[in-house]
Amino acid sequence: MEQGNVSALSSPLPRSLTAYVGRGLFRFLLTLQGLVAFALITLGVMISRFGAARQVIRPLVFHEVSRAGLRLLPMFLFMSMALGLVVIGQTVSWLKVVGAINFLGTVMVVVVVRELGPLVAALLVLARIGTANVIELGTARAMGEVEALEALGIDPVHYLVVPRVIGMALGVFALTVYLIIGALLSGYLWAFLQDVPLRPGEYFRQLANALSGLDFALLAVKTLAFGFIIALVTCYHGLAQPLRLEQVSGATVAAVAQSVVACVLIDALFILVYLVT
Amino acid sequence: MPPLPAPAGPPAIVMTGVAVSAQREPDTTVASGINWTVNAGDYWVVAGPHGSGKSDFLMLTAELTAPRQGQYLFFGETMPIFDEARLKERLRLGLVFEDGHLLNHLTVAENVALPLRYHYNLDRSEAEAAVGELLAGTELTPWAKSTPGALGRSWQKRVGLARALALRPEVLLVDNPLGGLDPQHMRWWLGFLDRLAKGHNLMQGRPVTLVITTADFQPWKGQARQWAVLRNGGFEVLGPGAQP
Numbered sequence: 001m002e003q004g005n006v007s008a009l010s011s012p013l014p015r016s017l018t019a020y021v022g023r024g025l026f027r028f029l030l031t032l033q034g035l036v037a038f039a040l041i042t043l044g045v046m047i048s049r050f051g052a053a054r055q056v057i058r059p060l061v062f063h064e065v066s067r068a069g070l071r072l073l074p075m076f077l078f079m080s081m082a083l084g085l086v087v088i089g090q091t092v093s094w095l096k097v098v099g100a101i102n103f104l105g106t107v108m109v110v111v112v113v114r115e116l117g118p119l120v121a122a123l124l125v126l127a128r129i130g131t132a133n134v135i136e137l138g139t140a141r142a143m144g145e146v147e148a149l150e151a152l153g154i155d156p157v158h159y160l161v162v163p164r165v166i167g168m169a170l171g172v173f174a175l176t177v178y179l180i181i182g183a184l185l186s187g188y189l190w191a192f193l194q195d196v197p198l199r200p201g202e203y204f205r206q207l208a209n210a211l212s213g214l215d216f217a218l219l220a221v222k223t224l225a226f227g228f229i230i231a232l233v234t235c236y237h238g239l240a241q242p243l244r245l246e247q248v249s250g251a252t253v254a255a256v257a258q259s260v261v262a263c264v265l266i267d268a269l270f271i272l273v274y275l276v277t
Numbered sequence: 278m279p280p281l282p283a284p285a286g287p288p289a290i291v292m293t294g295v296a297v298s299a300q301r302e303p304d305t306t307v308a309s310g311i312n313w314t315v316n317a318g319d320y321w322v323v324a325g326p327h328g329s330g331k332s333d334f335l336m337l338t339a340e341l342t343a344p345r346q347g348q349y350l351f352f353g354e355t356m357p358i359f360d361e362a363r364l365k366e367r368l369r370l371g372l373v374f375e376d377g378h379l380l381n382h383l384t385v386a387e388n389v390a391l392p393l394r395y396h397y398n399l400d401r402s403e404a405e406a407a408v409g410e411l412l413a414g415t416e417l418t419p420w421a422k423s424t425p426g427a428l429g430r431s432w433q434k435r436v437g438l439a440r441a442l443a444l445r446p447e448v449l450l451v452d453n454p455l456g457g458l459d460p461q462h463m464r465w466w467l468g469f470l471d472r473l474a475k476g477h478n479l480m481q482g483r484p485v486t487l488v489i490t491t492a493d494f495q496p497w498k499g500q501a502r503q504w505a506v507l508r509n510g511g512f513e514v515l516g517p518g519a520q521p
Contacts, residue, residue, distance in 0.1 A: 048361070053395045140380075148378035150341055152392040152440070153368050159395070242301065 031258065038236045042165060045157045057163060064167020068129045068227070069174050076175050079124065080182025087111055088187020092196050101198060104191075105206025112183050113215055114274065115267070121176040122226035122263045125168065126256060130234040133164060134255045137238025138248035146239065160239065165231040172227030173220060180219075214277060222270050226263050233259045287353035289448050289486050290315035290338065294347035297330055297337050306345055307333050311512040313505065317447065320474045321488045322497045325507035331490040332375065334507060335452050338488065339372040351448075368396065371446030375453045377433035379425040385436050386412065386421040392443045407443070414479045415439040415469070431462045438469075442479055448486040449473065455496055467500055 088108060095101045137160060140146060149156045188203050237255035238248075296309035307330030315321060325331045336342050337349070340356050349356040354366050379388050389411050390404040397404075412418045415435045425433055434454065441449060454466050469477075470489070476482040491497060494504070504515040 053398055055398050055400045056391070056395045136382075143381065144374060144376065144378035145380050147336070147341055148374060148380065148437075151339055151372040151374070151378075152395070152444075153364050154392065154395050 034240060035233065035236055035258075038240050039232050042157055042161050042232060042235075045155060046162055046165070049155065049158050049162075052158070057158065060159070060163035061166050064163045065170050066167075068125055068168045068171030072125065072128055072171070072175060073178065075124065075128070076121070076179050077182055079120065080179045081186045083112065083116065083120065083179065083183040084186030084188075085190050087116060088183065089190030089194065092187070092191040092198075093194055096194075096196055101196065102206070104198065104203065105208075105210040108184060108187065108207060109210035109215065112187075113180055113211065113219065114270075117180040117183065118172075118176050118219065118223050118226060119263065119267055121179050121223065122172055122230060123260065125172050125175065125227065126230050126234075126259050126263070129168065129171070130230045130259055131252055131256060133231065133234035134238040134252040135248055137235055138243045138251050139245065141239055142243050142245045142248065156239065161231075161235045164235055165228055168231035169224045169227035172230070173223040176219065176223045214274075218270055218273065222266065225266050229262045229266060230259045233262060286317065287350070288314050288316045289319070289352060290488075291350040292344075292347065293349075295337070295344045295349055296346040297334050298342060298345045299330065300333050300336050300342060303342075306510070308507055308510055308512055309346065311347070313512065313514060315448070315486060315488065315503075317486050318474075318484050319486050319488075319503050320501045321503040321505060322494065322501040323488065323490045323505045323507060324492065324494050325490070327492060329507045330510075331492075331507055332452055334512075335372070335450050335488070335490050339370060339450050340367060341372075368444050369447045371441035371444065371449045373434070373437045373441045373449065373451040373454065375434075375456060376430070377425065377437035379433060379436055379440070381425050384422050384424055385417055385428070388425070388436055389417075389439045389443055392440065396444065411439045411443060411479060414477075415442075416465075431458050434458075434466075445480055445483075446485065447483075448488070450488045452490050453492065454489060455491065455493075463496060467496060471500055 091107055091111070092101070092104060095104055095107070140160070146156045146160075149159055184207065188198075188200065191198060191203075234255045237251040237258075241251075243251060290313065292311050292313040295311040295313075296306050297311065299305040299307050311334075323331065323334065333342070337344060340351070344356075352366065352369060354363065379385075380391065383391065386408050390399075390401070390408045393399055393404045393407055394401070408421075409418070412421055415438060417432065417435055417439060420428055420432060420436075425436065428436070438451070438454075451470070454470070455463050458466065470487060473480065473485045474487050476484045487501075489497065489501065506513045506515065
């Protein structure tokens with residue numbers, strides 16, 4: 001039914017702006033409905049099948065944690081150096097010009113810990129692993145592997161989606177922590193190379209003063225949410241609808257765009273939380 | 278071949294007024310008005326020309342799709358069974374896909390082990406003996422560590438068969454097993470399915486109820502005991518002991 005509606009929506013260009021907006025809105029609502037249903041199904045399976053087939057599912061979870069976490073560490077160390085240079089190196093030099101070097105810690109916490117760190121980590125994991133998810137699952141679906149699992153009495157959501165959701169949520173969280181630590185350390189290194197009169201003790205004291213318990217809690221919740229939503233959106237596009245091989249690339253593009261939008265919306269939600277508290 | 282005596286208990290499969298929808302286009306009916314009873318120990322061959330809906334019919338029989346109309350009972354249980362509580366009933370049925378439909382990221386041994394490990398929560402070593410037996414029985418041992426992509430289509434079909442037998446089903450559905458095979462592989466399949474129907478060592482000597490789909494009755498003459506045809510959107514049982 002849903003597929004029929006979507007195919008009707010992808011017919012030639014609409015004749016008027018109203019039709020264009022209406023079609024876009026309708027398509028958005030259909031996708032949102034599908035995503036929410038898929039998220040609820042996944043959560044239901046995670047709860048109802050918790051601990052089931054542990055000998056099969058646990059290695060898959062470890063594999064996904066490794067794939068969406070450990071194996072990306074070299075790239076994230078490089079990115080943390082770059083982030084330190086771009087954000088902290090530049091910020092420090094400008095704060096020095098205007099004589100506001102005492103605000104460095106606050107700026108770093110707001111920019112790197114609260115905003116850029118989690119978002120950059122999520123987008124990098126999306127680019128490296130989220131896209132692979134859609135292609136793997138879309139191909140598996142097109143090649144009949146999902147039907148094979150169902151025929152064997154194996155729940156495809158339990159076998160294919162749950163490990164990815166857990167692995168990606170933990171992966172984004174862990175990588176964000178490494179990215180932030182790397183960026184803060186390399187930022188000081190870049191500042192040091194620019195002869196900024198700031199001792200390491202003073203720099204870390206500023207950081208510690210700017211950080212609160214809420215920052216740690218929200219960082220954990222936000223990054224887990226990023227990983228969860230990226231895994232859900234990419235698995236949804238790979239699995240939830242019957243795909244032919246030629247449709248996999250289109251599904252990948254849609255999944256990336258929707259994941260980016262979802263992450264930015266979640267980020268905006270957390271900004272509101274910060275503003276309220 | 279004379280029919281085996283019917284065992285006690287409900288028939289394996291009872292379809293009453295069932296209509297089958299196309300798997301790719303669920304709004305399209307490919308066959309309707311199906312009234313069919315399969316008793317335990319039967320050996321059915323269901324034939325039909327290309328595009329007659331044989332695979333869709335088998336997907337419905339395997340409970341992967343629901344009937345558009347009518348009632349389907351499997352050992353007295355209303356089908357399809359999707360709920361967890363009745364999973365045990367569902368696993369009395371095995372399905373071999375025409376193209377194997379193997380999991381391409383797993384090796385041959387891992388594909389065969391998967392249903393055992395998943396349903397009995399076994400680690401690799403615990404499933405090893407049973408998997409080795411299945412691979413030996415289907416002559417797949419040399420390819421145990423290969424991935425499906427490294428195998429020819431004929432061998433992929435056998436992996437699909439070994440995987441379907443892993444849970445020792447009572448009813449086995451096989452979609453067009455002889456399609457695209459050379460004579461040597463065809464002989465092997467006919468011989469193996471015959472042994473399954475009579476009671477194979479892999480199944481601990483218990484006869485397996487077989488439902489085979491095919492485009493050509495010819496190779497199955499002298500093998501199967503019951504016959505049916507899917508054509509023109511209908512399903513016709515050819516009668517007890519009758520051969521096409």
